[in-house]
Amino acid sequence: MNTSNSTFVRTEMLPQKAPPITEAGAVKWMRENLFSSPLNVLLTVLGVGAVAYLVLHIAPWLSRSVWNAASLTECRQIIEARYGEGATGACWAVIRERWPQYLFGFYPQHLYWRPVLAFVLLCVAVAPVLFDKLPRKMLWFSLIYPAVGFWLLWGGSVWVPVAALAGFAIGYVAAQVVKPLAGTILATIAAVVTPVLWWLFLAGPAADAVHSVLPIALESVRSREFGGFILAFTIGFTGIAFSLPLGVMLALGRQSDMFIVNKLSVGFIEFIRGVPLITLLFTASLLLNYFLPPGTDFDIILRVIIMVVLFAAAYIAEVIRGGLAALPRGQYEAADALGLDYWKAQRLIIMPQALKISIPGIVSTFIGLFKDTTLVVFVGLLDPLKGITDAVRASTDWKGIYWEPYIFVGTIFFIFCFGMSRYSMYLESKLKTDHR
Amino acid sequence: MKKSVFLGTLAATTLFAGMALAQGTSTLDTVKARGELNCGVNTGLVGFAAPDANGNWQGFDVALCKAVAAAIFGDASKVVYIPTTSADRFEQLTSGKIDFLIRNTTWTFSRDTDLKMDFVGVNYYDGQGFMVRKDLGVSSAKELNGATICIQTGTTTELNLADYFKANNLTYTAVPVETNAEGEQQYLAGACDAYTTDASGLAATRAAFADPDNHIILPEIISKEPLGPAVRHGDSAWGDVIRWTMNALIAAEEFGITSANIDELATSSQNPEVQRLLGSSTDNLGAMLGLDAGWAKNAIKASGNYGEIFAATIGESTPIGLARGLNAQWTQGGLLYTPPFR
CATH class of the missing domain: 3.40.190.10 (Periplasmic binding protein-like II)
Structure with a gap:
């Protein structure tokens, strides 16, 4: 262009002008996102109004917090002395004073180190499951952790959890012995039946026998002494850990061609999903007492855990079935074409893909399960939200306190549930292999 | 067919065996054998039953649990407090999870008859x-x-x-x-x-x-809300233990027996009824209940007589500040009137 000497052709670029004020920066963002139409203007105004109203009401109350007081009356006196007659404020002193009770319930005070240690070890046991960069050998500790955790929390003879663990080893050995003799199906049956027989009839006497020779025991703590977050965590984490494998089994059972397995799975899942959790908990705590011989002390927390596991497993089974249904048929056929047997095909090809698809649903179920642990208050266990809070409120010092315990317990639950949710998003993005 | 008959029989046998055992053996023997009293209390009610910061239960109802434990074992600490909700309290009792219920429960006709409970007395007249x-x-x-x-x-x-x-x-x-x-x-x-x-x-x-x-x-x-302890229907001997332990606390106030002077009165009192109550006479009232001779003495020592318990947990000197009102002794214009210890 420069070769032609046309004078009307501009030879240099004009400098860029700043965009109009309505098309840049915060103003543009607000125009596009907050005030793009009359309806949106209205909604924005209402929304900002609502937020402002809440903040104006809650912020002063929160800003007048009291952390050191022995009773609600003292709290009120401190607030009035500081901020004048008639001022109201948050009295967090109740959390400070009852902190051990919120965490441990009535767990004996000199044994607080045991749940704390159990929690630390839980983190160690869960870490390799959550993050695959950690050494795989740590998974062995994760596998025996349920027994370790049980022993630390409840105490008693060390040989009881050891005998329980031995059941799994026995099942594995039985499967290995039967498999070359009678095939996969019988081996599977042997792997299920022998440990159950061991737990029912031999584990108790065996544990007693070894204990009489080599007594190693911790002071035992009864389930009635559990309460607060230690109870919520015990039920929640045990429920999560056991409901996933059970849910996988149920999902596979529902997909199975074997008539009995299929119908049992369908019946179980539909029954459990059709009944409210509260009903199951009442059944566990009250109805069973009529059927068991009097004097049978079938641990209440164990019963609740069993019910919670069954309940969550039924939901997880359906979530995983969704994942299985989403897999293209070619994946199953490819596994068959490679000559893999059923379990190998499931383990190597089907489940990794189905579980990946199901992650959001599974984590939702886990979060629901964790929050549902507060329902145990209805069977007389002291959950942190209502059980412990009611007990705290029933003392003459703290009667009349209302919001602070709820806010505190809600915050703790939020931290854990939000953590689970963020982890599931991290896992999803890490496992993403498609290019959508 | 055979299988279902077998299973049905098994289920029925288990059920009836359970019920027979539940009603056949006396609760007192069960409690003695267990070495602990399972006391069904409120999950938390100011002044009546509440755990403190250290997890020790305290309150007006809790004091009766302690007194019963002391009457049976001579040790007021041998109690397991089982918090019950208003929804499950009667189930907890009939299913045998708790030995007796002391949870601000109003004594009504239908609860006494239809629900198969036995109310053994009134420890607080409310309204x-x-x-x-x-x-x-x-x-x-x-x-x-x-x-x-x-x-x-x-x-x-x-x-x-x-x-x-x-x-x-x-x-x-x-x-x-x-x-x-x-x-x-x-x-x-x-x-x-x-x-x-x-x-x-x-x-x-x-x-x-x-x-x-x-x-x-x-x-x-x-x-009228007469609140009192309840036991299972059909175990009168156990009901007697609770009833007379409570009566002993009330009678102790009437006779002026307090936790401070009880040891002195046990040896020096000339009142024959006080002697009988405290087990220092030759009439062994405890044996008639299936307990030691010192049962009532231990019960009163646990947290004092009725008046002392009232004053310490819900009385006028506490923040709750309840007046005795109907819950005064009959000699003071109240309704507390215990049958004679004879």
């Missing part, structure tokens, strides 16, 4: 009352026509309220609440003009307000 804000300008429940009233659902108080307003030709709007804490909150937030529940509960609630002077409890008591 339903109303609390209103002072600036409402109301001085009698009869002036509450057209008021909104906060009321706990599913309790006898709800039915009493309906009865009372109907009988007096008044109207009201009920604001249902689930728990006492919620009721307090609703009342303070102005969702209702009046809050109604047991008078003892009202007093405790009012005492916890930031401005108790701005609220008054109306003089009318509109119902």
Whole structure:
């Protein structure tokens, strides 16, 4: 262009002008996102109004917090002395004073180190499951952790959890012995039946026998002494850990061609999903007492855990079935074409893909399960939200306190549930292999 | 066919064996063999049963648990406190999870007969009352026509309220609440003009307000709420243990036996009934109950006599500040009147 000497052709670029004020920066963002139409203007105004109203009401109350007081009356006196007659404020002193009770319930005070240690070890046991960069050998500790955790929390003879663990080893050995003799199906049956027989009839006497020779025991703590977050965590984490494998089994059972397995799975899942959790908990705590011989002390927390596991497993089974249904048929056929047997095909090809698809649903179920642990208050266990809070409120010092315990317990639950949710998003993005 | 018959028989046998055992063996023997008393208490009610910061249960009802444990074992600490909710308390008792129930439970006809419980006495005479804000300008429940009233659902108080307003030709709007804490909150937030529940509960609630002077409890008591311990139907021997332990605490107050002078009175008292009660006479009352001779002495020593327990947990010197009222000795114009120890 420069070769032609046309004078009307501009030879240099004009400098860029700043965009109009309505098309840049915060103003543009607000125009596009907050005030793009009359309806949106209205909604924005209402929304900002609502937020402002809440903040104006809650912020002063929160800003007048009291952390050191022995009773609600003292709290009120401190607030009035500081901020004048008639001022109201948050009295967090109740959390400070009852902190051990919120965490441990009535767990004996000199044994607080045991749940704390159990929690630390839980983190160690869960870490390799959550993050695959950690050494795989740590998974062995994760596998025996349920027994370790049980022993630390409840105490008693060390040989009881050891005998329980031995059941799994026995099942594995039985499967290995039967498999070359009678095939996969019988081996599977042997792997299920022998440990159950061991737990029912031999584990108790065996544990007693070894204990009489080599007594190693911790002071035992009864389930009635559990309460607060230690109870919520015990039920929640045990429920999560056991409901996933059970849910996988149920999902596979529902997909199975074997008539009995299929119908049992369908019946179980539909029954459990059709009944409210509260009903199951009442059944566990009250109805069973009529059927068991009097004097049978079938641990209440164990019963609740069993019910919670069954309940969550039924939901997880359906979530995983969704994942299985989403897999293209070619994946199953490819596994068959490679000559893999059923379990190998499931383990190597089907489940990794189905579980990946199901992650959001599974984590939702886990979060629901964790929050549902507060329902145990209805069977007389002291959950942190209502059980412990009611007990705290029933003392003459703290009667009349209302919001602070709820806010505190809600915050703790939020931290854990939000953590689970963020982890599931991290896992999803890490496992993403498609290019959508 | 054979299999189902077999399974049916098995189930029936288990069930009946369980029921037979539950009713056949005496609770007293079971408790003695266990070495601990399972006491069903409230999950938390100010002054009556509540755990402190260290997890030790305290309160008016709890004191009776301690007294019974002391009467049986001579040791007031051998109690397992089992918190029961208003929904599951009777089930806990009939299923045998607790040995007796002491949970502010009103003794009513249908509970005694239809629910198969035995109430063995009354440890607190309560009644339903109303609390209103002072600036409402109301001085009698009869002036509450057209008021909104906060009321706990599913309790006898709800039915009493309906009865009372109907009988007096008044109207009201009920604001249902689930728990006492919620009721307090609703009342303070102005969702209702009046809050109604047991008078003892009202007093405790009012005492916890930031401005108790701005609220008054109306003089009318509109119902009878005799609260007392209950045991399972059909085990009278066990019922006797609870009943007479409670009576011993009441009688101790009548005779002036306190935790301070009990050891002295046990040896020096010339009153034959006191001697019988404290096991220092030759009549062994304890043996008739299946307990030691010193049963009543131990029970009274656990937390003092009825009056001492009342004063320490819910009496006028505590924040709850309940007057003795109906719960005074019969000699003081109250209703406490224990049969003779003879």
